[in-house]
Amino acid sequence: MAIPVIEGWTVNDTGGATASSITLSKPSGVQVNDLLLIMVGADNSNVAGWSTLSGWTQFINFNNSTADADIACYWRIADGTEDATVAVGHPTSCELFGWYIRISGANTITPIHLVGTPQGTSGTSHIVFAINTTIDDCLAFFILAFDGGDTTYFNVTGSGWVKGDDQWSGTSGTDASGCWGSKGVPLAGSTADAGVFVSTTDGSSRVQFAVAPGGEAPPTGWTPLEYDTEPPISGQFNKLLYVSEPPIPSAWNKLKYKP
Secondary structure (H helix, E strand, O other): OOOOEEEEEEEEEOOOOOEEEEEEEOOOOOOOOOEEEEEEEEOOOOOOOOOOOOOOEEEEEEEEOOOOEEEEEEEEEOOOOOOOEEEEEEEEEEOEEEEEEEEEOEOOOOOEEEEOOOEEEEEEEEEEOOOEOOOOOEEEEEEEEEOOOOOOOEEEEOOOOEEEEEEEOOOOOOOOEEEEEEEEEOOOOEOOOEEEEEEEEEEEEEEEEEEOEOOOOOOOOEEEOOOEOOOOEOOEEEEEEEEEOOOOOOOOOEEEEEO
16 A cells, blocks of 8 residues: 555635635546545634535534634545536635645545544634544645634644645635645554644634545455565565455465466
């Protein structure tokens, strides 16, 4: 397995105006079996009611009255039938922004490994709490929506965390803005807290989640082992994929041979 790769994204916002939906464009170069993510935010605390999307799975939908901001996230596996644009609806008319992200190398069955507990607080320091993955080679994300466009920056800190993008719908305190970041997590365990620092005191809603890597999963009850015989036998090698532990009823071991 390998850590999934962010291949690109598009972004949009409502340009300082209020709206009840935002339209996002599919990134270029999408391939079948890519993981597609939509992440959206708004300066609103009334209801966590971002619309569901046909063909997509919504896995985050959070609002907070202290933060006066809300976020939502969706995923789908590309199969060639996705539309060129997606309109994401919001229950109230307010300022909106969002990203449409293309990721390669993710698990195509259960791509979202783990979602953290969303937080909503006010201040200039916004900590996005770590989550604890249970598998290797995850790609961790955070998303943050900020109540206002009057911060002049989003500074991201935390071990391994890198800001992917930030976006403003406008630059006044009544506008909205936000950012997201990511990091590879090669070994199962803590993703580490991500810190987001802004120039103006105000609220944010935020959360971490982890994308699972692709690769062949072991059958239930089997323990994965991998090695190549050394030296090669007649120009070939034997690759042991799985042995049963405890033995399954058939007591078979699965061997795969490659030239």
